[in-house]
Amino acid sequence: MSTGEFAGATAPGKLGEAVVVEGLTKRFGDIEAVRGIDITVATGEIFGFLGPNGAGKSTTINMLCTLLTPTAGRARVAGFDVRSQRDDVRRNIGLVFQDPTVDGYLSGEQNLRFHAELYGVPKAVVGDRMRQVLEMVGLWDRRGDRVETYSGGMKRRLEIARGLLHSPRVLFLDEPTVGLDPQTRKSIWDYIQQLKNNEDITIFMTTHYMDEAEYCDRIAIIDSGRIVALGTPEALKASVGKDRVRIETADDETAIAALKEHFDLEAAVHEGEVTFAVSSGEEFVPRLFAELGVPIKSVSVSRPSLDDVFMSYTGSTIRDAEGSANDWMRMAFRARR
Amino acid sequence: MGTQAIAADVVRVRVPERSIRHDLRAVKIVLHRELIRFWHDRMRMVAGLLQPVLWLLVMGTGLSSLLRTGGGNVDLKTFIFPGVLAMSVLFTAMFSAGSIVWDREFGFLREMLVAPVSRTAIVVGKCFGGAVVATCQGVFILLLAGLAGVPYSPLLLLTLIGEMFLGAFALTGFGVMMAARIKSMQSFFAIMQMAMMPMLFLSGALYPLAGLPAWLSLLTRLNPLTYAIDPLRHAVFSHLDINPALARAFNPGVTWNGWHVPVGLELIMVVVMGVGLMLIAIAEFRGSE
Numbered sequence: 001m002s003t004g005e006f007a008g009a010t011a012p013g014k015l016g017e018a019v020v021v022e023g024l025t026k027r028f029g030d031i032e033a034v035r036g037i038d039i040t041v042a043t044g045e046i047f048g049f050l051g052p053n054g055a056g057k058s059t060t061i062n063m064l065c066t067l068l069t070p071t072a073g074r075a076r077v078a079g080f081d082v083r084s085q086r087d088d089v090r091r092n093i094g095l096v097f098q099d100p101t102v103d104g105y106l107s108g109e110q111n112l113r114f115h116a117e118l119y120g121v122p123k124a125v126v127g128d129r130m131r132q133v134l135e136m137v138g139l140w141d142r143r144g145d146r147v148e149t150y151s152g153g154m155k156r157r158l159e160i161a162r163g164l165l166h167s168p169r170v171l172f173l174d175e176p177t178v179g180l181d182p183q184t185r186k187s188i189w190d191y192i193q194q195l196k197n198n199e200d201i202t203i204f205m206t207t208h209y210m211d212e213a214e215y216c217d218r219i220a221i222i223d224s225g226r227i228v229a230l231g232t233p234e235a236l237k238a239s240v241g242k243d244r245v246r247i248e249t250a251d252d253e254t255a256i257a258a259l260k261e262h263f264d265l266e267a268a269v270h271e272g273e274v275t276f277a278v279s280s281g282e283e284f285v286p287r288l289f290a291e292l293g294v295p296i297k298s299v300s301v302s303r304p305s306l307d308d309v310f311m312s313y314t315g316s317t318i319r320d321a322e323g324s325a326n327d328w329m330r331m332a333f334r335a336r337r
Numbered sequence: 338m339g340t341q342a343i344a345a346d347v348v349r350v351r352v353p354e355r356s357i358r359h360d361l362r363a364v365k366i367v368l369h370r371e372l373i374r375f376w377h378d379r380m381r382m383v384a385g386l387l388q389p390v391l392w393l394l395v396m397g398t399g400l401s402s403l404l405r406t407g408g409g410n411v412d413l414k415t416f417i418f419p420g421v422l423a424m425s426v427l428f429t430a431m432f433s434a435g436s437i438v439w440d441r442e443f444g445f446l447r448e449m450l451v452a453p454v455s456r457t458a459i460v461v462g463k464c465f466g467g468a469v470v471a472t473c474q475g476v477f478i479l480l481l482a483g484l485a486g487v488p489y490s491p492l493l494l495l496t497l498i499g500e501m502f503l504g505a506f507a508l509t510g511f512g513v514m515m516a517a518r519i520k521s522m523q524s525f526f527a528i529m530q531m532a533m534m535p536m537l538f539l540s541g542a543l544y545p546l547a548g549l550p551a552w553l554s555l556l557t558r559l560n561p562l563t564y565a566i567d568p569l570r571h572a573v574f575s576h577l578d579i580n581p582a583l584a585r586a587f588n589p590g591v592t593w594n595g596w597h598v599p600v601g602l603e604l605i606m607v608v609v610m611g612v613g614l615m616l617i618a619i620a621e622f623r624g625s626e
Contacts, residue, residue: 067451090453091352101444105374117366118452120359121350129348146377162448167350 016079018043018170018202019064023073026059033059035225036073041204041218043169046196048216049206050310056225057206058098061174064204065095078169091119094168096159098175098206104148108139108158111147112165119166133161137191153184160191164199171195173205177212189215210306219306221313228313233306240304240312243281246273247288248297255294262291277308352453360458367449367462368469371433375470385429385474389421393485411579416587418485419569420542422478422497423562426505427537429474431529433467434512438525456622460513464615467509468502475501493576497569503607504565510614517621536562541570547589558593561610564603567591571600 019041026034034056041047049057062068064077066086075082078092102111109130116126134140137157147155156176163171173192177185189212195201205216213219214233221229221236229236249255255274259265267276278284281301289296353359375381397414440446449459479497482489512529519525537543539553540562549557557563567590574588591598 065451067447087355087453090451091354095451097444097447099444101448103370103374103440103445104443105377106370110370110373114366114370115448115452117362118449118454120353120355120362120454122353125348125350129350132348165350166352 016043017041017076018045018078019047019204020076021060021064021073022075024060024063024070024075025072026056026063026068027071033225034063037222037225037227039220039227039230041202043202044196044200045217046192046203046215047205048213048219049204049222050208050210050213050219050306051206051222052208055222057222058174059225060222061172061204061206065093065172066090091166092169094163094166094171096156096163096171096173096176098178100155100159102147102155102158102162105146107144107146108134108150109143111158112143112162115162115165121166129165129167133164136164136194137161138187153180153188156180156184156188157191160188164195164201167199168201170202170204173203175206175208177207177209185209185212210310213306221310223314229309236309237304237306240308242277242279242304242308244275244277244302244304244308245281245284245288245299246270246275246302247299248273250295250297255292255296258292258294262293263287355453355455360455363452363454363458364462364465367459368466371436371463371466371470372473374436375433375473381432382474382477385425386477388428389425389478390481392421392424393417393481397485411577411583411587412486414485415487415573415577416545416570417543418482418487419497419566419573420540421485422475422501422569423504423540423542423566424537425478426471426475426501427508427533427562429471430467430505430508431512431533433470434463434509434516435522435525435529436467437463437513437516438519438522441520442522450622457619460615460619460622463513464506464509464611464618467512468506471505471509472498472502475505487573488576490576493572496572500565500568500572500604503604503611504562504569507561507565507607507611507614510611510618514614514618514621517618517625536560539563541566541591545587545589546591547586558591561607563591564598564606567598568600568603 017040019039021037021039023036023038024034025032025036037056037060039047049060051057059068063070064075064082066082066089069083077089080088080092082089103114106114112130112134113126116130121129131140134143137160139154139158139161142150142154147158150158160173160176163173176192177188180188192203192205193215196203207213216233218230218232219236220227229239231239247255252269252274256267256269259267259274259276263278265276265278267274269275285299285301288299393414397412397417401413437446440449450456476498479494482494487493515528515532516525519528539556539560541557542562546554546557546563546567570588571590574584577584591603
């Protein structure tokens with residue numbers, strides 16, 4: 001399979017492909033939400049789809065899970081074509097949507113029971129399997145309570161449990177942690193890691209939290225409907241190549257001017273520190289002390305983060321990209337549901 | 338290795354190929370969910386009782402004094418009772434159908450639409466679920482029969498329950514068909530309100546369908562609800578011990594150009610309508626992405 005792999009990214013473990021996407025495109029009227037993307041996700045991988053709201057993440061996921069028909073291109077999920085083998089795809093995937101889809105009037109257990117019946121889970125295993133997934137997300141004790149009494153994090157955990165109930169081969173998580181507090185986000189990530197160890201499952205997820213993308217085996221950065229980078233987090237960070245240096249000085253303005261003059265570096269003040277990017281920062285620091293000519297109080301050098309990766313591929317930080325433009329695209333999609 | 342020990346305990350599930358049996362399970366669970374929700378929502382049940390009681394006790398009693406001058410020993414409450422039954426079934430059926438719009442707004446519809454199950458099964462489950470719930474509500478009203486001078490004869494009660502179920506099924510079909518296109522709860526109820534009131538007033542729920550001016554007579558015959566209510570009234574009056582002239586005045590039945598439409602045909606019309614509406618609803622849900 002040679003579908004659009006850049007940045008030295010080889011899929012770990014050639015057990016077979018869980019998701020194969022070729023030239024996938026979706027147009028809503030004049031708007032091209034997804035513009036011909038290619039991805040291959042290996043079985044057992046945690047694959048992250050990273051981008052600001054409206055970049056085309058949800059549209060892509062919706063096509064992969066057969067909720068939207070692609071305008072062009074092909075996609076196979078768990079070995080089945082999303083267009084011609086809809087039901088086979090659906091039987092083999094689990095879904096956790098961005099917006100809640102549990103019934104607040106029913107108890108947690110009743111929600112799962114409903115799911116089991118809809119998916120035709122054999123009656124003999126429903127009870128055991130239900131207990132297993134509920135225990136995994138820590139909701140076994142609350143199973144009899146109505147879901148409307150659950151907190152936001154509990155609801156999301158219930159959705160994850162439900163998405164796993166029928167032992168899907170590919171689990172799609174659309175922004176599984178959006179709107180949750182850091183502690184809950186952490187625990188949801190623990191479940192996802194645990195899942196990977198226990199369930200022999202491929203996870204395809206979207207997120208716009210940079211720190212969460214670090215948990216993924218590989219990530220694709222999507223911007224305005226196109227994949228602009230794809231690889232392991234480490235490979236992507238290495239491809240940016242520059243370290244971030246932050247210094248505290250007695251006189252920031254003189255320091256910035258001196259950096260420009262002596263090293264031809266563009267620096268700026270962020271959070272009270274003079275910040276600039278340079279390749280191999282550790283080697284640069286001794287020169288900095290020797291040649292800057294402005295007293296330095298402290299210095300720190302950090303490896304590039306995924307934020308830097310995103311910035312270098314899309315030209316803006318993910319938070320800047322967030323507020324702008326594309327929100328209406330998501331709304332246009334919602335109106336269609 | 339630790340992880341392998343855990344992995345060995347994982348209960349594996351194989352989701353079977355689609356089959357009729359699987360679809361039936363889906364129908365059953367969708368229906369079951371309607372019942373659970375109805376049962377949890379006791380306020381709705383009580384609120385659903387209030388309106389018919391008002392009609393029966395207040396309107397029925399109030400208007401009875403007017404009627405007494407005309408003589409006769411038929412209580413207006415008895416006359417109105419089948420109409421009140423139909424009314425509460427109508428409202429409950431619409432409410433149940435509206436839960437589709439609700440489910441869409443709260444996301445649960447997605448959970449159903451992405452399942453590897455036919456949409457037919459989901460719509461059929463919804464229609465039967467709504468019909469069962471509406472019939473249950475009707476049964477609560479039926480308990481009030483004594484207040485309206487309607488005898489608690491087992492045969493009569495069974496007939497009424499059966500007829501209510503058929504009517505409820507057709508009405509839910511209508512509601513589900515509408516719910517397939519309407520995306521917000523507010524507009525659904527606005528439109529339903531707009532449809533329900535004329536349907537109610539132009540049926541035989543509140544007055545006998547004989548001796549009406551031609552225009553009104555025509556409109557009542559075109560109203561589907563008329564054919565769901567007439568069998569109810571027919572059943573009630575066939576269990577009353579009154580003189581035939583009065584029975585004819587209060588229970589004239591439905592006539593087409595002078596031909597008395599038999600109850601059996603009316604019921605068949607209701608069933609055909611229900612199935613037809615359900616098929617349209619199925620087509621709509623299959624067509625949507």
